[in-house]
Amino acid sequence: MPTEAAATPPPARPAVIALCERDPTVVMLAGLICVAILFFGSFAPARFLSAETLRSMAFQMPELGILALAMMIPLMSGGLNLAIIATANLSALVMAAILTRLIAPGTSPVADGSAVALALAAGFTTAFVIGFITGAIVAFLRVHPILVTLGTMTAVKGLAVYATNGGVIGGFPSVILFLGNGSMLGIPASMILFLLCTILVGVMMNHTPFGVSVRMIGSNEKATRYSGVPTGWILVWVYVVSSLLCWVAAVVMMARFNSARAGYAESYLLITILAAVLGGIDPNGGFGKVLGLTLSLVLLQIISTGFNLLGFSPHLTEAIWGATMILAIAIGVIREQLTSRLWFRRTRDSESARSVGVVPEETGIRERI
């Protein structure tokens, strides 16, 4: 009897369940997105299910999206980057200062072009330097990333406020503005930029030695170091890449607002963490997928736009974001308990089956003794 049970292959499970087991976060988020679409679609079908709404969502998402990517990479390494908004604002200010100085109504297009290139390079350098310093302190002095980035955030924002006296720098050439407000083939340019960043980060995290090292560091830094990975330099690059993504976000932000200021987008800081964790990025480090993050951004955007259309205040939307986050954690916990119970039952069943099969052998041994 027991040998027969062992010989029959396990019944083929439906593909949906297999997907659920392999990637529960993605399935949960997709489910929540469907629920949200159904909810808003039934309350305000004419306005919510329109091309106009889709377009406005596509314009709003990239900023938060790119910043969330910048938060995701340090999270995967087991750290955190609280300085992302400050970095984005400072490099936007550097770019804005150069653009407004060098570009006057009378200058030639060639001069304009080189000014834009110079500004972009300066913003890039600013972000690179901030990321490098942050990463070096995290990696080589072994200070907790929350503390380091708390310090860089305060200092970088302080520098931006000090240099501008809290003021606004605005008025950019149309090339820059196109990135924020223009579209190609009906897709907003900023959305294309965001998708490019997503693909780039996704490939980097999953298909390069760097990405694998980052995830390994997030799981167990000591073990990674002992297996010969230069964890210090990898961590430095984690914060450099995070900062450079802030630079991309800075370009999009200054293009959308047509200005730069030290205090822009500060409320995004904690929302990026929320989006990343909701997207299944393990805040302890090591695990997470860009697809999950993207889906969580879509969900947050649908909630935001939907409630906006229903006439609720943006504060309620933020409150619901917070509640969604806790709900997602709770679903994760319940799911884990259910699966561990299932696993327990399954292993218990197979254990008992095996022990039944083993019994004669055991008695045989005992008899021999």
Next chain:
Amino acid sequence: MPNSGSVIKAAFRRHDVQLAGIICVMALVFSTLSRTFLSAGNLVALLENYSVMAIMACGLLVVLISGGIDISFAAVAAVSQYLTAIIIIQLGGNWVLAFVLSAGFGFLLGIVNALLIYFLKALSVIVTISTMTFYFSMLLFVTDGKSLYDLPDWFTADLSLFGIPFPIVVATTALLLTVLLLSRLALGLQIYALGGNPEAAKRVGCNLLGLHCLVYGYSGLVAGFAGLVEAHRVEEVVPGALIGRELDVLAAVVLGGASLLGGTGTVSGTIFGIVLLAILQNGLTLLGVSSYSFGLVTGLVILISVSVTAYAAMRQRKRSAVNAD
């Protein structure tokens, strides 16, 4: 047998002694450069300005020692401040009632954090970011961001005990309460144990659920105090007034030697951390440095302080490793 030299050396290696030294040097420099710095008026104003921060720092310190972190305390302070203000405006009352109400609301909101963290087994930073967003956004949604100006007269009237302004009295009380909790009660030791090694604390027989409730509840309770004191100082209740201070308070507590990994931290260190930031900003103001530079200076101080501390700890580890060999 340690001689006096090594005792002094050991003392200098202590974080709070180092901080006190830096504070003394800074006070000396500022008092020679500016006459007003050491005047009684300036010092009292300084203490009063930073009393709200000190009160909130007490709660955060206890949470950090237990190995968690609380980002939501400013939102909790704002909510309990607002609820209390509505009740005392509608029904009248007195200071005792106001304190009981505000501390009670704060405690309840803190308990919500504790239950979520304990039962969902989630990282405290993630849970408290979520609850912060939720509490504060709900407050803004329900109140429409409206400020309350018509506070009762007894609430806004000048208040002092033996000539000491009310905010300083409350801050001192909160600090003493925290000392009592952390170093005079057995519960304090359990909080340190929870932060040092939660599994060990559990096996020794600590009630982890109770400790979580105590720690986050305490943080909410003192946040309630802080909200009241802030409302008393500015004579109005502005929903967004306290938000954005979370990371400043965290900076001060960390400057005072509390570790984010839990298990370490003292009230004296926290006081020194706050005093350091306070003196720095006040001194710079008196020297005529633009207030726009504060952020930059504060950020650099945090970066230098955590880097130096980490560097010293690393050298110490290397030294003890060599000695062990």
